[in-house]
Amino acid sequence: MKKLFILGIRGVPAKHGGFETFADRLCQYLVKKDWDVTVYCQELGRGPDYSSVWHGVNRVHVPINREGALSTVLFDLRTVWHALDQDGLFLTLGYNTALFNVLQRLKGQVNIINMDGIEWSRKKWGPLARAWFWLNERIGCWVGNHLIADHPKIKQHLATRVGADKITMISYGGDEVLEADVAALVPYGLEPGGFSIIIARPEPENSFLEMVRAFSYRRRNHRLVVLGNFDPEKNRYHRQVMDAASGEVLFPGAIYEAAVVQALRYFSRFYLHGHRVGGTNPSLVEALGAGCAVIAHDNQFNKWVAGPDAAYFKDESACAVLFDQLLTNDAAVSRMKSASRRRFRERFTWPQVLREYDELLTSWYPDK
Structure with a gap:
Protein backbone atom coordinates (compact mmCIF):
# COMPACT_ATOMS: atom_id res chain seq x y z
CA MET A 1 0.00 0.00 0.00
CA LYS A 2 1.32 3.43 -0.96
CA LYS A 3 1.85 5.82 1.96
CA LEU A 4 1.34 9.57 1.71
CA PHE A 5 2.06 12.18 4.40
CA ILE A 6 0.48 15.62 4.02
CA LEU A 7 2.21 18.63 5.61
CA GLY A 8 1.64 22.38 5.53
CA ILE A 9 -2.02 22.64 6.59
CA ARG A 10 -3.73 22.90 9.96
CA GLY A 11 -5.47 19.58 9.57
CA VAL A 12 -8.62 17.75 8.57
CA PRO A 13 -11.58 17.95 8.55
CA ALA A 14 -11.41 21.38 6.92
CA LYS A 15 -12.07 24.29 9.27
CA HIS A 16 -9.91 27.08 7.94
CA GLY A 17 -9.27 27.71 4.26
CA GLY A 18 -8.80 26.49 0.74
CA PHE A 19 -5.82 24.20 1.34
CA GLU A 20 -7.63 22.46 4.19
CA THR A 21 -10.72 21.95 2.02
CA PHE A 22 -8.55 20.54 -0.75
CA ALA A 23 -6.69 18.22 1.64
CA ASP A 24 -10.01 17.06 3.08
CA ARG A 25 -11.16 16.01 -0.40
CA LEU A 26 -7.82 14.56 -1.50
CA CYS A 27 -7.40 12.41 1.62
CA GLN A 28 -10.78 10.76 1.32
CA TYR A 29 -10.34 10.26 -2.43
CA LEU A 30 -6.92 8.61 -2.03
CA VAL A 31 -8.07 6.35 0.83
CA LYS A 32 -10.68 4.93 -1.56
CA LYS A 33 -7.83 4.35 -4.04
CA ASP A 34 -5.99 2.24 -1.43
CA TRP A 35 -3.52 4.86 -0.31
CA ASP A 36 -2.48 4.98 3.35
CA VAL A 37 -2.80 8.71 4.08
CA THR A 38 -1.54 10.60 7.13
CA VAL A 39 -2.27 14.29 7.79
CA TYR A 40 -0.56 16.45 10.43
CA CYS A 41 -3.08 18.47 12.48
CA GLN A 42 -2.30 21.53 14.58
CA GLU A 43 -3.91 21.66 18.03
CA LEU A 44 -3.85 24.33 20.72
CA GLY A 45 -2.30 23.08 23.96
CA ARG A 46 0.64 21.29 25.50
CA GLY A 47 1.79 17.71 25.51
CA PRO A 48 3.10 15.02 23.20
CA ASP A 49 1.82 14.23 19.73
CA TYR A 50 -1.11 11.82 19.57
CA SER A 51 -2.93 9.95 16.81
CA SER A 52 -6.48 9.39 15.64
CA VAL A 53 -8.31 8.14 12.55
CA TRP A 54 -10.92 10.16 10.67
CA HIS A 55 -12.81 8.66 7.71
CA GLY A 56 -9.95 6.24 7.14
CA VAL A 57 -7.36 9.02 7.28
CA ASN A 58 -4.57 8.81 9.86
CA ARG A 59 -4.14 12.04 11.82
CA VAL A 60 -1.09 13.04 13.85
CA HIS A 61 -2.15 15.78 16.28
CA VAL A 62 0.62 18.21 17.22
CA PRO A 63 -0.17 20.46 20.23
CA ILE A 64 1.26 23.99 20.05
CA ASN A 65 0.89 26.16 23.14
CA ARG A 66 0.55 29.50 21.39
CA GLU A 67 -1.42 31.20 18.62
CA GLY A 68 -0.65 33.43 15.65
CA ALA A 69 1.99 33.21 12.94
CA LEU A 70 4.69 31.84 15.24
CA SER A 71 2.46 28.89 16.15
CA THR A 72 2.29 27.90 12.49
CA VAL A 73 6.07 28.08 12.15
CA LEU A 74 6.54 25.90 15.23
CA PHE A 75 3.91 23.46 14.01
CA ASP A 76 5.58 23.14 10.60
CA LEU A 77 8.96 22.53 12.24
CA ARG A 78 7.56 19.79 14.46
CA THR A 79 5.72 18.09 11.61
CA VAL A 80 8.83 18.00 9.42
CA TRP A 81 10.81 16.62 12.34
CA HIS A 82 8.20 13.88 12.83
CA ALA A 83 8.10 13.17 9.08
CA LEU A 84 11.85 12.50 8.98
CA ASP A 85 11.20 9.14 10.68
CA GLN A 86 8.53 8.07 8.16
CA ASP A 87 8.74 6.17 4.90
CA GLY A 88 6.62 6.95 1.86
CA LEU A 89 5.77 10.00 -0.24
CA PHE A 90 5.33 13.52 1.13
CA LEU A 91 3.04 16.29 -0.10
CA THR A 92 3.65 19.77 1.33
CA LEU A 93 0.89 22.33 0.75
CA GLY A 94 2.50 25.76 0.62
CA TYR A 95 6.10 26.95 0.77
CA ASN A 96 5.96 29.41 3.67
CA THR A 97 8.33 27.31 5.80
CA ALA A 98 10.16 25.49 3.01
CA LEU A 99 13.38 26.12 4.93
CA PHE A 100 12.42 23.18 7.17
CA ASN A 101 11.86 20.91 4.16
CA VAL A 102 15.60 21.07 3.54
CA LEU A 103 15.88 18.38 6.22
CA GLN A 104 13.70 16.05 4.15
CA ARG A 105 15.75 16.69 1.04
CA LEU A 106 18.96 15.96 2.91
CA LYS A 107 17.49 12.67 4.12
CA GLY A 108 16.48 11.71 0.59
CA GLN A 109 12.71 11.79 1.10
CA VAL A 110 10.55 12.48 -1.95
CA ASN A 111 8.56 15.66 -1.29
CA ILE A 112 6.08 17.20 -3.74
CA ILE A 113 5.36 20.86 -2.95
CA ASN A 114 2.26 22.79 -4.00
CA MET A 115 3.69 26.29 -4.32
CA ASP A 116 0.38 28.13 -3.80
CA GLY A 117 0.44 31.82 -4.82
CA ILE A 118 3.13 34.49 -4.95
CA GLU A 119 2.78 35.29 -1.26
CA TRP A 120 5.75 37.66 -1.04
CA SER A 121 4.13 40.01 -3.56
CA ARG A 122 1.13 40.77 -1.34
CA LYS A 123 1.12 44.37 -0.15
CA LYS A 124 -0.32 43.48 3.25
CA TRP A 125 3.04 42.09 4.39
CA GLY A 126 5.82 44.22 5.80
CA PRO A 127 9.41 44.09 4.49
CA LEU A 128 10.54 41.34 6.89
CA ALA A 129 7.61 39.03 6.11
CA ARG A 130 7.97 39.61 2.38
CA ALA A 131 11.67 38.75 2.58
CA TRP A 132 10.83 35.56 4.50
CA PHE A 133 8.27 34.46 1.91
CA TRP A 134 10.56 35.34 -1.01
CA LEU A 135 13.41 33.32 0.51
CA ASN A 136 11.18 30.33 1.23
CA GLU A 137 9.77 30.38 -2.28
CA ARG A 138 13.32 30.08 -3.60
CA ILE A 139 14.13 27.31 -1.13
CA GLY A 140 10.90 25.46 -1.97
CA CYS A 141 11.78 25.46 -5.65
CA TRP A 142 15.14 23.91 -4.80
CA VAL A 143 14.16 21.33 -2.17
CA GLY A 144 10.93 20.06 -3.73
CA ASN A 145 11.46 16.97 -5.90
CA HIS A 146 8.57 18.24 -7.99
CA LEU A 147 6.38 21.35 -7.81
CA ILE A 148 2.66 21.86 -8.33
CA ALA A 149 1.24 25.17 -9.59
CA ASP A 150 -2.50 25.80 -9.41
CA HIS A 151 -2.54 28.30 -12.29
CA PRO A 152 -0.70 28.63 -15.62
CA LYS A 153 0.72 32.01 -14.60
CA ILE A 154 2.03 30.56 -11.34
CA LYS A 155 3.73 27.83 -13.36
CA GLN A 156 5.18 30.49 -15.65
CA HIS A 157 6.48 32.39 -12.63
CA LEU A 158 8.02 29.29 -11.04
CA ALA A 159 9.67 28.41 -14.36
CA THR A 160 11.88 31.48 -13.86
CA ARG A 161 13.26 29.69 -10.78
CA VAL A 162 13.45 26.08 -12.02
CA GLY A 163 12.93 24.22 -15.27
CA ALA A 164 9.33 23.96 -16.50
CA ASP A 165 9.67 20.15 -16.57
CA LYS A 166 9.86 20.23 -12.75
CA ILE A 167 6.38 21.80 -12.49
CA THR A 168 2.91 20.33 -13.02
CA MET A 169 -0.13 22.61 -13.27
CA ILE A 170 -3.19 21.28 -11.41
CA SER A 171 -5.92 23.76 -10.54
CA TYR A 172 -8.08 23.98 -7.45
CA GLY A 173 -11.47 22.24 -7.46
CA GLY A 174 -14.99 22.91 -6.28
CA ASP A 175 -18.49 21.52 -6.01
CA GLU A 176 -21.17 22.30 -8.54
CA VAL A 177 -24.21 23.82 -6.85
CA LEU A 178 -27.46 23.12 -8.70
CA GLU A 179 -29.83 24.07 -5.91
CA ALA A 180 -29.86 25.84 -2.55
CA ASP A 181 -32.25 26.61 0.28
CA PHE A 348 -12.52 22.82 -11.91
CA THR A 349 -14.54 19.76 -10.89
CA TRP A 350 -13.18 17.78 -7.95
CA PRO A 351 -13.14 14.42 -9.81
CA GLN A 352 -10.87 15.90 -12.48
CA VAL A 353 -8.56 17.68 -10.03
CA LEU A 354 -8.22 14.73 -7.63
CA ARG A 355 -7.58 12.28 -10.46
CA GLU A 356 -4.71 14.48 -11.68
CA TYR A 357 -3.22 14.53 -8.17
CA ASP A 358 -3.53 10.76 -7.88
CA GLU A 359 -1.74 10.28 -11.20
CA LEU A 360 1.06 12.70 -10.29
CA LEU A 361 1.61 11.27 -6.81
CA THR A 362 1.61 7.71 -8.15
CA SER A 363 4.22 8.64 -10.73
CA TRP A 364 6.51 9.97 -7.98
CA TYR A 365 6.03 7.20 -5.46
CA PRO A 366 9.52 6.05 -4.41
CA ASP A 367 8.76 2.31 -4.45
CA LYS A 368 6.47 2.11 -7.48
Whole structure:
Protein backbone atom coordinates (compact mmCIF):
# COMPACT_ATOMS: atom_id res chain seq x y z
CA MET A 1 0.00 0.00 0.00
CA LYS A 2 1.32 3.43 -0.96
CA LYS A 3 1.85 5.82 1.96
CA LEU A 4 1.34 9.57 1.71
CA PHE A 5 2.06 12.18 4.40
CA ILE A 6 0.48 15.62 4.02
CA LEU A 7 2.21 18.63 5.61
CA GLY A 8 1.64 22.38 5.53
CA ILE A 9 -2.02 22.64 6.59
CA ARG A 10 -3.73 22.90 9.96
CA GLY A 11 -5.47 19.58 9.57
CA VAL A 12 -8.62 17.75 8.57
CA PRO A 13 -11.58 17.95 8.55
CA ALA A 14 -11.41 21.38 6.92
CA LYS A 15 -12.07 24.29 9.27
CA HIS A 16 -9.91 27.08 7.94
CA GLY A 17 -9.27 27.71 4.26
CA GLY A 18 -8.80 26.49 0.74
CA PHE A 19 -5.82 24.20 1.34
CA GLU A 20 -7.63 22.46 4.19
CA THR A 21 -10.72 21.95 2.02
CA PHE A 22 -8.55 20.54 -0.75
CA ALA A 23 -6.69 18.22 1.64
CA ASP A 24 -10.01 17.06 3.08
CA ARG A 25 -11.16 16.01 -0.40
CA LEU A 26 -7.82 14.56 -1.50
CA CYS A 27 -7.40 12.41 1.62
CA GLN A 28 -10.78 10.76 1.32
CA TYR A 29 -10.34 10.26 -2.43
CA LEU A 30 -6.92 8.61 -2.03
CA VAL A 31 -8.07 6.35 0.83
CA LYS A 32 -10.68 4.93 -1.56
CA LYS A 33 -7.83 4.35 -4.04
CA ASP A 34 -5.99 2.24 -1.43
CA TRP A 35 -3.52 4.86 -0.31
CA ASP A 36 -2.48 4.98 3.35
CA VAL A 37 -2.80 8.71 4.08
CA THR A 38 -1.54 10.60 7.13
CA VAL A 39 -2.27 14.29 7.79
CA TYR A 40 -0.56 16.45 10.43
CA CYS A 41 -3.08 18.47 12.48
CA GLN A 42 -2.30 21.53 14.58
CA GLU A 43 -3.91 21.66 18.03
CA LEU A 44 -3.85 24.33 20.72
CA GLY A 45 -2.30 23.08 23.96
CA ARG A 46 0.64 21.29 25.50
CA GLY A 47 1.79 17.71 25.51
CA PRO A 48 3.10 15.02 23.20
CA ASP A 49 1.82 14.23 19.73
CA TYR A 50 -1.11 11.82 19.57
CA SER A 51 -2.93 9.95 16.81
CA SER A 52 -6.48 9.39 15.64
CA VAL A 53 -8.31 8.14 12.55
CA TRP A 54 -10.92 10.16 10.67
CA HIS A 55 -12.81 8.66 7.71
CA GLY A 56 -9.95 6.24 7.14
CA VAL A 57 -7.36 9.02 7.28
CA ASN A 58 -4.57 8.81 9.86
CA ARG A 59 -4.14 12.04 11.82
CA VAL A 60 -1.09 13.04 13.85
CA HIS A 61 -2.15 15.78 16.28
CA VAL A 62 0.62 18.21 17.22
CA PRO A 63 -0.17 20.46 20.23
CA ILE A 64 1.26 23.99 20.05
CA ASN A 65 0.89 26.16 23.14
CA ARG A 66 0.55 29.50 21.39
CA GLU A 67 -1.42 31.20 18.62
CA GLY A 68 -0.65 33.43 15.65
CA ALA A 69 1.99 33.21 12.94
CA LEU A 70 4.69 31.84 15.24
CA SER A 71 2.46 28.89 16.15
CA THR A 72 2.29 27.90 12.49
CA VAL A 73 6.07 28.08 12.15
CA LEU A 74 6.54 25.90 15.23
CA PHE A 75 3.91 23.46 14.01
CA ASP A 76 5.58 23.14 10.60
CA LEU A 77 8.96 22.53 12.24
CA ARG A 78 7.56 19.79 14.46
CA THR A 79 5.72 18.09 11.61
CA VAL A 80 8.83 18.00 9.42
CA TRP A 81 10.81 16.62 12.34
CA HIS A 82 8.20 13.88 12.83
CA ALA A 83 8.10 13.17 9.08
CA LEU A 84 11.85 12.50 8.98
CA ASP A 85 11.20 9.14 10.68
CA GLN A 86 8.53 8.07 8.16
CA ASP A 87 8.74 6.17 4.90
CA GLY A 88 6.62 6.95 1.86
CA LEU A 89 5.77 10.00 -0.24
CA PHE A 90 5.33 13.52 1.13
CA LEU A 91 3.04 16.29 -0.10
CA THR A 92 3.65 19.77 1.33
CA LEU A 93 0.89 22.33 0.75
CA GLY A 94 2.50 25.76 0.62
CA TYR A 95 6.10 26.95 0.77
CA ASN A 96 5.96 29.41 3.67
CA THR A 97 8.33 27.31 5.80
CA ALA A 98 10.16 25.49 3.01
CA LEU A 99 13.38 26.12 4.93
CA PHE A 100 12.42 23.18 7.17
CA ASN A 101 11.86 20.91 4.16
CA VAL A 102 15.60 21.07 3.54
CA LEU A 103 15.88 18.38 6.22
CA GLN A 104 13.70 16.05 4.15
CA ARG A 105 15.75 16.69 1.04
CA LEU A 106 18.96 15.96 2.91
CA LYS A 107 17.49 12.67 4.12
CA GLY A 108 16.48 11.71 0.59
CA GLN A 109 12.71 11.79 1.10
CA VAL A 110 10.55 12.48 -1.95
CA ASN A 111 8.56 15.66 -1.29
CA ILE A 112 6.08 17.20 -3.74
CA ILE A 113 5.36 20.86 -2.95
CA ASN A 114 2.26 22.79 -4.00
CA MET A 115 3.69 26.29 -4.32
CA ASP A 116 0.38 28.13 -3.80
CA GLY A 117 0.44 31.82 -4.82
CA ILE A 118 3.13 34.49 -4.95
CA GLU A 119 2.78 35.29 -1.26
CA TRP A 120 5.75 37.66 -1.04
CA SER A 121 4.13 40.01 -3.56
CA ARG A 122 1.13 40.77 -1.34
CA LYS A 123 1.12 44.37 -0.15
CA LYS A 124 -0.32 43.48 3.25
CA TRP A 125 3.04 42.09 4.39
CA GLY A 126 5.82 44.22 5.80
CA PRO A 127 9.41 44.09 4.49
CA LEU A 128 10.54 41.34 6.89
CA ALA A 129 7.61 39.03 6.11
CA ARG A 130 7.97 39.61 2.38
CA ALA A 131 11.67 38.75 2.58
CA TRP A 132 10.83 35.56 4.50
CA PHE A 133 8.27 34.46 1.91
CA TRP A 134 10.56 35.34 -1.01
CA LEU A 135 13.41 33.32 0.51
CA ASN A 136 11.18 30.33 1.23
CA GLU A 137 9.77 30.38 -2.28
CA ARG A 138 13.32 30.08 -3.60
CA ILE A 139 14.13 27.31 -1.13
CA GLY A 140 10.90 25.46 -1.97
CA CYS A 141 11.78 25.46 -5.65
CA TRP A 142 15.14 23.91 -4.80
CA VAL A 143 14.16 21.33 -2.17
CA GLY A 144 10.93 20.06 -3.73
CA ASN A 145 11.46 16.97 -5.90
CA HIS A 146 8.57 18.24 -7.99
CA LEU A 147 6.38 21.35 -7.81
CA ILE A 148 2.66 21.86 -8.33
CA ALA A 149 1.24 25.17 -9.59
CA ASP A 150 -2.50 25.80 -9.41
CA HIS A 151 -2.54 28.30 -12.29
CA PRO A 152 -0.70 28.63 -15.62
CA LYS A 153 0.72 32.01 -14.60
CA ILE A 154 2.03 30.56 -11.34
CA LYS A 155 3.73 27.83 -13.36
CA GLN A 156 5.18 30.49 -15.65
CA HIS A 157 6.48 32.39 -12.63
CA LEU A 158 8.02 29.29 -11.04
CA ALA A 159 9.67 28.41 -14.36
CA THR A 160 11.88 31.48 -13.86
CA ARG A 161 13.26 29.69 -10.78
CA VAL A 162 13.45 26.08 -12.02
CA GLY A 163 12.93 24.22 -15.27
CA ALA A 164 9.33 23.96 -16.50
CA ASP A 165 9.67 20.15 -16.57
CA LYS A 166 9.86 20.23 -12.75
CA ILE A 167 6.38 21.80 -12.49
CA THR A 168 2.91 20.33 -13.02
CA MET A 169 -0.13 22.61 -13.27
CA ILE A 170 -3.19 21.28 -11.41
CA SER A 171 -5.92 23.76 -10.54
CA TYR A 172 -8.08 23.98 -7.45
CA GLY A 173 -11.47 22.24 -7.46
CA GLY A 174 -14.99 22.91 -6.28
CA ASP A 175 -18.49 21.52 -6.01
CA GLU A 176 -21.17 22.30 -8.54
CA VAL A 177 -24.21 23.82 -6.85
CA LEU A 178 -27.46 23.12 -8.70
CA GLU A 179 -29.83 24.07 -5.91
CA ALA A 180 -29.86 25.84 -2.55
CA ASP A 181 -32.25 26.61 0.28
CA VAL A 182 -33.89 29.98 -0.37
CA ALA A 183 -34.92 30.11 3.29
CA ALA A 184 -31.29 30.87 4.14
CA LEU A 185 -31.80 34.37 2.70
CA VAL A 186 -34.67 35.28 5.02
CA PRO A 187 -32.60 36.34 8.08
CA TYR A 188 -30.80 38.89 5.90
CA GLY A 189 -33.94 40.29 4.25
CA LEU A 190 -32.76 39.21 0.79
CA GLU A 191 -34.63 38.01 -2.28
CA PRO A 192 -33.21 35.78 -5.07
CA GLY A 193 -31.53 37.95 -7.69
CA GLY A 194 -32.05 41.06 -5.60
CA PHE A 195 -28.49 41.23 -4.31
CA SER A 196 -24.87 40.77 -5.34
CA ILE A 197 -22.13 39.45 -3.11
CA ILE A 198 -18.46 39.81 -2.14
CA ILE A 199 -16.77 36.99 -0.20
CA ALA A 200 -13.13 37.59 0.73
CA ARG A 201 -10.76 38.82 3.40
CA PRO A 202 -11.29 42.59 3.68
CA GLU A 203 -7.84 43.71 2.58
CA PRO A 204 -6.78 46.49 0.16
CA GLU A 205 -5.43 44.04 -2.43
CA ASN A 206 -8.92 42.51 -2.69
CA SER A 207 -10.41 45.81 -3.95
CA PHE A 208 -13.14 46.12 -1.31
CA LEU A 209 -13.04 49.90 -1.22
CA GLU A 210 -13.17 50.24 -5.01
CA MET A 211 -16.10 47.84 -5.39
CA VAL A 212 -18.13 49.33 -2.52
CA ARG A 213 -17.58 52.87 -3.78
CA ALA A 214 -18.48 51.86 -7.33
CA PHE A 215 -21.72 50.35 -6.14
CA SER A 216 -22.57 53.12 -3.68
CA TYR A 217 -22.09 56.28 -5.74
CA ARG A 218 -25.76 56.14 -6.83
CA ARG A 219 -28.96 54.41 -5.79
CA ARG A 220 -29.15 50.88 -7.28
CA ASN A 221 -32.45 49.45 -6.00
CA HIS A 222 -30.31 46.41 -5.30
CA ARG A 223 -28.34 45.13 -2.29
CA LEU A 224 -24.63 44.47 -2.07
CA VAL A 225 -23.78 41.85 0.58
CA VAL A 226 -20.19 42.07 1.83
CA LEU A 227 -19.05 39.02 3.78
CA GLY A 228 -15.95 39.18 5.94
CA ASN A 229 -14.62 39.98 9.40
CA PHE A 230 -14.78 43.76 9.69
CA ASP A 231 -13.44 45.60 12.73
CA PRO A 232 -13.81 49.32 11.99
CA GLU A 233 -12.68 50.30 15.50
CA LYS A 234 -9.25 48.72 15.09
CA ASN A 235 -8.72 48.59 11.33
CA ARG A 236 -8.56 51.84 9.37
CA TYR A 237 -9.18 50.16 6.02
CA HIS A 238 -12.28 48.40 7.33
CA ARG A 239 -13.57 51.75 8.55
CA GLN A 240 -12.95 53.33 5.13
CA VAL A 241 -14.91 50.59 3.38
CA MET A 242 -17.86 50.82 5.75
CA ASP A 243 -17.90 54.63 5.62
CA ALA A 244 -17.99 54.50 1.82
CA ALA A 245 -21.01 52.18 1.76
CA SER A 246 -24.49 53.37 0.92
CA GLY A 247 -27.54 52.17 2.79
CA GLU A 248 -27.95 49.42 0.20
CA VAL A 249 -24.75 47.69 1.34
CA LEU A 250 -25.09 44.96 3.98
CA PHE A 251 -22.21 43.82 6.23
CA PRO A 252 -23.37 40.59 7.93
CA GLY A 253 -19.85 39.69 9.10
CA ALA A 254 -18.14 36.40 8.37
CA ILE A 255 -20.56 33.52 7.79
CA TYR A 256 -19.21 30.01 8.32
CA GLU A 257 -22.35 27.93 7.75
CA ALA A 258 -21.63 26.30 4.38
CA ALA A 259 -25.32 26.01 3.43
CA VAL A 260 -25.88 29.73 4.01
CA VAL A 261 -22.84 30.79 1.99
CA GLN A 262 -23.88 28.38 -0.75
CA ALA A 263 -27.35 29.94 -0.88
CA LEU A 264 -25.92 33.46 -0.98
CA ARG A 265 -23.78 32.55 -3.96
CA TYR A 266 -26.46 30.60 -5.76
CA PHE A 267 -29.18 33.26 -5.50
CA SER A 268 -26.94 36.30 -6.09
CA ARG A 269 -27.18 38.37 -9.25
CA PHE A 270 -23.43 38.94 -9.36
CA TYR A 271 -20.43 37.58 -7.52
CA LEU A 272 -17.75 40.28 -7.20
CA HIS A 273 -14.13 39.18 -7.04
CA GLY A 274 -11.60 41.94 -6.42
CA HIS A 275 -8.46 39.85 -5.85
CA ARG A 276 -5.46 41.35 -7.63
CA VAL A 277 -2.85 38.67 -6.90
CA GLY A 278 -2.78 34.91 -6.44
CA GLY A 279 -3.36 31.82 -8.50
CA THR A 280 -6.59 29.87 -8.73
CA ASN A 281 -8.64 31.39 -5.93
CA PRO A 282 -10.99 28.88 -4.23
CA SER A 283 -13.77 31.41 -3.72
CA LEU A 284 -13.83 32.26 -7.43
CA VAL A 285 -13.91 28.57 -8.35
CA GLU A 286 -16.82 28.06 -5.95
CA ALA A 287 -18.64 30.99 -7.55
CA LEU A 288 -18.27 29.38 -10.98
CA GLY A 289 -19.57 26.12 -9.53
CA ALA A 290 -22.65 27.93 -8.23
CA GLY A 291 -23.31 29.40 -11.66
CA CYS A 292 -22.63 32.98 -10.56
CA ALA A 293 -22.35 35.83 -13.02
CA VAL A 294 -18.84 37.08 -12.23
CA ILE A 295 -17.54 40.65 -12.09
CA ALA A 296 -13.81 40.47 -11.35
CA HIS A 297 -10.69 42.58 -11.18
CA ASP A 298 -8.97 42.56 -14.57
CA ASN A 299 -5.74 40.58 -14.14
CA GLN A 300 -4.13 37.48 -15.58
CA PHE A 301 -5.07 35.28 -12.62
CA ASN A 302 -8.80 36.01 -12.61
CA LYS A 303 -9.17 36.03 -16.39
CA TRP A 304 -7.86 32.49 -16.79
CA VAL A 305 -10.12 31.16 -14.04
CA ALA A 306 -13.37 32.95 -14.89
CA GLY A 307 -12.88 32.95 -18.66
CA PRO A 308 -13.69 35.48 -21.39
CA ASP A 309 -17.41 35.81 -20.64
CA ALA A 310 -17.05 37.28 -17.16
CA ALA A 311 -16.99 41.08 -16.78
CA TYR A 312 -13.74 42.75 -15.68
CA PHE A 313 -12.76 46.11 -14.19
CA LYS A 314 -9.38 47.80 -13.78
CA ASP A 315 -10.42 50.46 -11.29
CA GLU A 316 -13.33 51.97 -9.37
CA SER A 317 -14.76 53.93 -12.28
CA ALA A 318 -14.72 50.88 -14.58
CA CYS A 319 -16.46 48.86 -11.86
CA ALA A 320 -19.15 51.54 -11.55
CA VAL A 321 -19.76 51.39 -15.30
CA LEU A 322 -20.27 47.63 -15.10
CA PHE A 323 -22.88 48.10 -12.38
CA ASP A 324 -24.60 50.75 -14.52
CA GLN A 325 -24.63 48.50 -17.57
CA LEU A 326 -25.30 45.06 -16.11
CA LEU A 327 -27.50 45.31 -13.02
CA THR A 328 -30.66 45.62 -15.11
CA ASN A 329 -29.49 43.56 -18.11
CA ASP A 330 -31.18 40.19 -17.61
CA ALA A 331 -29.93 38.76 -20.92
CA ALA A 332 -26.30 39.54 -20.07
CA VAL A 333 -26.65 38.07 -16.58
CA SER A 334 -28.11 34.85 -18.01
CA ARG A 335 -25.25 34.52 -20.51
CA MET A 336 -22.65 35.13 -17.81
CA LYS A 337 -24.19 32.54 -15.49
CA SER A 338 -24.23 29.91 -18.24
CA ALA A 339 -20.61 30.72 -19.13
CA SER A 340 -19.54 30.25 -15.51
CA ARG A 341 -21.01 26.76 -15.40
CA ARG A 342 -19.30 25.84 -18.68
CA ARG A 343 -15.95 27.08 -17.44
CA PHE A 344 -16.35 25.23 -14.14
CA ARG A 345 -17.13 21.94 -15.86
CA GLU A 346 -14.19 22.37 -18.25
CA ARG A 347 -11.52 22.70 -15.58
CA PHE A 348 -12.52 22.82 -11.91
CA THR A 349 -14.54 19.76 -10.89
CA TRP A 350 -13.18 17.78 -7.95
CA PRO A 351 -13.14 14.42 -9.81
CA GLN A 352 -10.87 15.90 -12.48
CA VAL A 353 -8.56 17.68 -10.03
CA LEU A 354 -8.22 14.73 -7.63
CA ARG A 355 -7.58 12.28 -10.46
CA GLU A 356 -4.71 14.48 -11.68
CA TYR A 357 -3.22 14.53 -8.17
CA ASP A 358 -3.53 10.76 -7.88
CA GLU A 359 -1.74 10.28 -11.20
CA LEU A 360 1.06 12.70 -10.29
CA LEU A 361 1.61 11.27 -6.81
CA THR A 362 1.61 7.71 -8.15
CA SER A 363 4.22 8.64 -10.73
CA TRP A 364 6.51 9.97 -7.98
CA TYR A 365 6.03 7.20 -5.46
CA PRO A 366 9.52 6.05 -4.41
CA ASP A 367 8.76 2.31 -4.45
CA LYS A 368 6.47 2.11 -7.48
